[in-house]
Amino acid sequence: MRETRRRLLLTMAGIAAGAVACPSELAGQATPHPQPMPSPNAPNPNAPAGLERAGVDDNPKKQGVSPLAWSQIKADTDRLFQMTTEFRDHIEQTNLSSTLPLPLIKEAKQIEKMAKQIQERLKG
Secondary structure, eight states, X not given: OHHXXXXXXXXXXXXXXXXXXXXXXXXXXXSOOOOOOOOTTSOOTTSOTTOTTTTOXXXXXXXXXXXXXXXXXXXXXXXXXXXXXXXXXXXXXXXTTSOOOHXXXXXXXXXXXXXXXXXXXXXX
């Protein structure tokens, strides 16, 4: 029984010495090197030749905002500026330590509505 214990201890010592002597070989086998990921902005290598600009229109039909619509947008922004200036003056005159007056809330909603209308017109 002593021989089997001795043989077992010698075998385990040999395995431990081998693992200490060659850690790079064991680690290299366990984890392979990761493959680089392709760039999402790289051209598709599977695309057929001649379709580099497929679906891209060189002459867009939309020329921008018409002069009539632009004048309407400008008038609306002037009105919006006037409304916000009046709103600021009303806020300065109001005692805000008490409850907020209902007319101020309505005026703020009108300003927000006007700003959204201008934004929609600019989007086209």
